Amino acid sequence: xxxxxxxxxxxxxxxxxxxxxxxxxxxxxxxxxxxxxxxxxxxxxxxxxxxxxxxxxxxxxxxxxxxxxxxxxxxxxxxxxxxxxxxxxxxxxxxxxxxxxxxxxxxxxxxxxxxxxxxxxxxxxxxxxxxxxxxxxxxxxxxxxxxxxxxxxxxxxxxxxxxxxxxxxxxxxxxx
Numbered sequence: 001x002x003x004x005x006x007x008x009x010x011x012x013x014x015x016x017x018x019x020x021x022x023x024x025x026x027x028x029x030x031x032x033x034x035x036x037x038x039x040x041x042x043x044x045x046x047x048x049x050x051x052x053x054x055x056x057x058x059x060x061x062x063x064x065x066x067x068x069x070x071x072x073x074x075x076x077x078x079x080x081x082x083x084x085x086x087x088x089x090x091x092x093x094x095x096x097x098x099x100x101x102x103x104x105x106x107x108x109x110x111x112x113x114x115x116x117x118x119x120x121x122x123x124x125x126x127x128x129x130x131x132x133x134x135x136x137x138x139x140x141x142x143x144x145x146x147x148x149x150x151x152x153x154x155x156x157x158x159x160x161x162x163x164x165x166x167x168x169x170x171x172x173x174x175x176x
Contacts, residue, residue, distance in 0.1 A: 041088075041173065044130055048079045048173075049086035053122065054093035062120070062157065063094055070165045077173050088135065089127050090172060095139075096121035099153050102145060118144045118156035120164050126172035136172040140164060 050071050053063040070090065071081050102117040119141065126136040144159025146152070 041135070042128060042131075045087040045128065046080060047082045047086040047088070048074050049084060049089040049129075050074060050081055051089070051091065053091075057094045057097040057120075059094070059097040062097060062161070063092075065157070066092065066094065066120075066122070066161050066164060069161055070168060073165050073169055074173060077169065079173065086129060088129055090168065091125045091127070092168070093123045094120060095123055099156070101148075113148050115145050116148050116153065116156055118146070118153060118160040120144075120157075120160045122164060122168075124168055124171070126168075138171060140167045140171065142167060 050067060052067050055063040070092075074090070075081050096119065098117075098119040100117050100119065101113045101115075103113070103115040104111050105114055106112050120143075121139060121141050123139050124136065125134065127133070128135055142160045142164035144156040144161070144163060146156035146159065
């Protein structure tokens with residue numbers, strides 16, 4: 001039997017092996033209990049309000065696009081999007097919008113930008129209107145990169161919005 005020293009404690013290989021077996025058993029047991037079961041939403045939530053996002057970043061048209069794409073994605077989750085009196089509501093506020101040069105080629109005398117990156121940051125709140133409880137509250141960061149030679153900022157913006165909406169769904173409507 002080998003003994004390993006950790007500070008003033010003596011640990012045997014058998015102790016380590018027992019700990020590893022217990023950890024594996026716990027993982028297997030918990031995996032069975034927490035297996036995928038469809039939606040993590042409360043069963044009474046069938047409708048969702050998705051009002052126009054607020055625009056603290058002051059970028060024209062971005063909140064309209066986000067709201068439009070999010071409505072389409074929510075509808076694909078077997079939830080009905082309603083204008084008012086929904087079982088739940090997803091509220092958003094775009095707090096940051098950046099279009100930044102991402103990848104450069106050349107030297108200090110002749111620099112060419114290859115790609116740009118559109119970053120959108122939004123505060124999201126998903127509320128159960130029946131109970132008044134928050135289902136999700138958080139800040140989500142999304143990025144959309146585009147090739148400066150062949151694409152426009154709008155291409156990067158659409159990618160960032162798609163990424164944002166997918167992350168909103170992952171954190172609010174979808175379960176794991």
